[in-house]
Amino acid sequence: MKIMVINPNSTASMTDKIGACAKASAAEGTEIIAVNPPDSPASIEGYSDGALAIPGLLNEIQKGEADGVDGYIIACFDDTGLDACREVSAGPVVGICEAGMMAASMISTGFSVVTTLSRSIPIIEELADKYGMHRRCRNVRASELPVLALEDEGDDARNIIRDEILVAIAEDQCEAVVLGCAGMADLTDSLSKETGIPVIDGVVCAVKMTEALIGAGLATSKIGGYALPRAK
Amino acid sequence: MKIMVINPNSTASMTDKIGACAKASAAEGTEIIAVNPPDSPASIEGYSDGALAIPGLLNEIQKGEADGVDGYIIACFDDTGLDACREVSAGPVVGICEAGMMAASMISTGFSVVTTLSRSIPIIEELADKYGMHRRCRNVRASELPVLALEDEGDDARNIIRDEILVAIAEDQCEAVVLGCAGMADLTDSLSKETGIPVIDGVVCAVKMTEALIGAGLATSKIGGYALPRAK
Amino acid sequence: MKIMVINPNSTASMTDKIGACAKASAAEGTEIIAVNPPDSPASIEGYSDGALAIPGLLNEIQKGEADGVDGYIIACFDDTGLDACREVSAGPVVGICEAGMMAASMISTGFSVVTTLSRSIPIIEELADKYGMHRRCRNVRASELPVLALEDEGDDARNIIRDEILVAIAEDQCEAVVLGCAGMADLTDSLSKETGIPVIDGVVCAVKMTEALIGAGLATSKIGGYALPRAK
């Protein structure tokens, strides 16, 4: 089974990290292809960054379709362009926010999200609403770490995120935390141990959910909202 | 006051029609600039059409900002890229779905939408949710007329829409109808008369609402979700 | 275009202030008629104050209808009697809470309200729900200033409101603030400058929205909920 993991931003080092996490969690027969559009913003921090990334995203999926890819993952916590990607894809497309929230909702009665910048909070809250996670998602918190600082700052970044998780446990009545950025995918194990609750990464969840959908023989419905685009 | 009306698709004849409607409804001191991105899809019919139009849309806004434009209108009923446009604009940005639904909610206890193709129904329903119009929007109906057929088919198209409005009155407990496509902007007067209820066009409403916001001295908030994009 | 601005309470000095704000924001061709029912409570602070004001309100509208008024504004943040007024009016009727919240929702992803007394909080929260602003309205805060204190206390009142806005920015994840009383209409400019976010007055917004609806050729639907009252 071939799964394409698309980092919507153009920072190759982040694509590499995401790809490594995806591969580490993939099942034996799963081939992970980690890509990013060449001309995207360097990071997705807000609505217009996301919008500018989508044409490149769609292009990667078109290449994937030609290449026999079975399913796709949008590896940005804003689930950038998810509906548009489903429209052009035969196989399933899964967003890492969607996958992380769904996983969290099956192992806790309520979870919080810890993301990068506060400007992303309304975007993630709107996704929670869209996915029906309004009640289960207790809070969306910003660490105020920019996306690329996660690449550069190592342990300091990790500790800031851990502290925010501890505040979430104390204040949000949450029982799990979803990390709100693809660039945090390498932190879950140590943070789970340190905080005593499940700390959930969307990339890993999306890999497993995409494998699950493909394994269940499911493809994107091609009537209605996700029908193939009309020829003009 | 300068208002830029952006037709997200690249069909110039439609831009002309939208621009004419906007000018006809604008106040005396309002200058209407009707544009479309040069490289957009010919019509916006679904998620990926919309996504492909946004970079061009953002570009038009950037030109507008340089040119002293006071406010912007997204003249597609999917409110294509509305949040992203607000992020890059100092003045207000209004979507025609948003403006049409808000106007309808102030003159009726409930309204239906009559749009083009049924593939747009989930998109418009999601907008109704986002704008808090879930209860007021009684139904979203498709006439199954493609966007460009509105350009080509004249009276036949008009009659199909009128018949759908009559069904909406009979079945939806609706008291007004919002036309769900910028290309229907020229039909409201005659359809209101013929059906006996307010038939509302989003382009006209958006022109008046944008004038209203600018006239009230309001600009897009620049903290939080609509803050200017971060430099990379 | 003739717009009647009805202050539901009987405090003439407040009617004058509201009328002056309305005139200052009206377009050139708009005639503002500011009135109040003669026998209303001196201020609207709670459900029964509001209920006692409505018969007088309806009477003013009936006078307006005889006098060729094109649209009406209910200038109390409880939007006192809004539905009843729409029933007896041909032209549009706009509430200042409704107009302020709609304007706020088009220039921010979330806003808070700062009102007078905490007894009004459940009333305003219920309006937010009714207008579909449940998600966008982050919080309703009381300054604990009675309505008429706004008339009497000048700068002290203003400073208390400013401080509450600053707390809202710090605690509510809000990007704009709507002032929750018609008697605060003169404070927006200075408070916007001082706090760095849009501070929105419902009276100004309602004037511009009513002009917008009338300018768009829209009148209250006369089938269903807002049909003229039945003769008994």
Added chain:
Amino acid sequence: MKIMVINPNSTASMTDKIGACAKASAAEGTEIIAVNPPDSPASIEGYSDGALAIPGLLNEIQKGEADGVDGYIIACFDDTGLDACREVSAGPVVGICEAGMMAASMISTGFSVVTTLSRSIPIIEELADKYGMHRRCRNVRASELPVLALEDEGDDARNIIRDEILVAIAEDQCEAVVLGCAGMADLTDSLSKETGIPVIDGVVCAVKMTEALIGAGLATSKIGGYALPRAK
């Protein structure tokens, strides 16, 4: 225990019928006082009828307070002025729509309402929302019988309502029906037998719920939204 049942309209024959139903269902020690304001509309059919009835309603409650009344019932299915009445009353105030819906929600997983005119549908739907009955209330149906026709037309009116109940059972997935007008209070027994489901009258339910609240020692909270009106 003294309970005042207030018919908000001024049709004395309807007050008598409501009073008789209330007395028939009251417990042994309960004294029912059935009144109507002298100057109300003859029937409550829409928003402005309701609004015009409230000052008279509040006046009746003030008389009741002076007279040692323990609780009040608003005997119109629009629950006319319910919040305002709670503000001026020490004891509990119950609306017949509220009581009927709450009773229905405890004996079925979903119910429909059969009311008089379709212009009342948006009013009742808004009440269902306010009482949290949005999910449980499957549909609100109009028989298109005006309120006073229930007085005049006897068996014909009854049969029209029965037929609407049968349609509700067939189409709404409902398991009970609440009759949406105080003037239908005498029909429940025969209609329950004939249709095979619980047919619920709000007047009876409100009498029993008011007895229940008083019997539980509960009075209206006097902090916050229902605090006594402020002296002006």
Added chain:
Amino acid sequence: MKIMVINPNSTASMTDKIGACAKASAAEGTEIIAVNPPDSPASIEGYSDGALAIPGLLNEIQKGEADGVDGYIIACFDDTGLDACREVSAGPVVGICEAGMMAASMISTGFSVVTTLSRSIPIIEELADKYGMHRRCRNVRASELPVLALEDEGDDARNIIRDEILVAIAEDQCEAVVLGCAGMADLTDSLSKETGIPVIDGVVCAVKMTEALIGAGLATSKIGGYALPRAK
């Protein structure tokens, strides 16, 4: 009229206390039968405790049906097995959480719940949602007192609960408090006096509501969700 009050746990001293409270609040002609299943958990603290209690609960109801019981009360604030009990009962079945929240919603614009352990918070929040009390229920607070500590610790327990009520008044914008455990039924009078707001006990409310439903002649609907179980 015979009402069976079922304490779902097997702690007989708690059944006695609940029974005494129920008898003290019952009307003259009401016979209260207080029982508990013999083999239940000693206290209901969480989902599996509740689930293990239901077969015994259903068994008590079957005995009650044979014995001519007119209505039933589930005397645990989780409303343990409420839907299942309705299915097997001809008369009404009322939960103490449901009854307490409904009563609170008729005498305040918003209330908080003070319960035992925080593990019960998600259960009670889900009930609030189910009963449509999402908006009215401002907060669910845990005193962290285990159920049986209420039996053992007397005044200390009472004071901890009183302090939590005072925090709720200060922080939750609540106007009433519902006590979230059947074991707190004896505390309402003194706590209401001490805190100045209605403090509401679900057992008392459920007794009065069950009397109300029976008195209104209402029985559980036997079509749809609460139809008698199918023979296997």
Added chain:
Amino acid sequence: MKIMVINPNSTASMTDKIGACAKASAAEGTEIIAVNPPDSPASIEGYSDGALAIPGLLNEIQKGEADGVDGYIIACFDDTGLDACREVSAGPVVGICEAGMMAASMISTGFSVVTTLSRSIPIIEELADKYGMHRRCRNVRASELPVLALEDEGDDARNIIRDEILVAIAEDQCEAVVLGCAGMADLTDSLSKETGIPVIDGVVCAVKMTEALIGAGLATSKIGGYALPRAK
């Protein structure tokens, strides 16, 4: 990886069919253990059937815990006892309704459910609400086939279900259908082909989702709602 699939009813032939479907869809390293409690109702058709099955369910999980089972599936579309099961299990527990709806929400903008008897509709609607699928779940339809008829009637049952799917496509604006009974697990392939939309079985989806959660290293959170039961 060991996954226990628990059929909550005691019909062994149905357990066998469910087990076979689960095995057919499981990954290579997954061991499927299909069990049913010995003393459950023969089928789960309504609330009390479900409630009576839970103690046996919890017992199977306790056996599984002792036996090193990594995750559990509740193979009844009512997701019988799901929360209670999570409380007593270390690994994840997934319901087939939950898994089917989540899968459907990732490959369509809206889906309908086709279940057995109409008495199950309110149960499934409440689950849709709980899982946040209120908007995505367009309708819940009953075929009026009892659970065990699916065992006995073969092709006739299959055709009745296919016809209901075709009606759902025509009337519900749905783009996929979830089969609402574990006993329908063998029908999806042929029904998908015949109807042209994804027809989704919850058992298969739950197997793949449970593998996904375990594969992602996730276990049930043990703070808050799903903490281990307290020792009494």
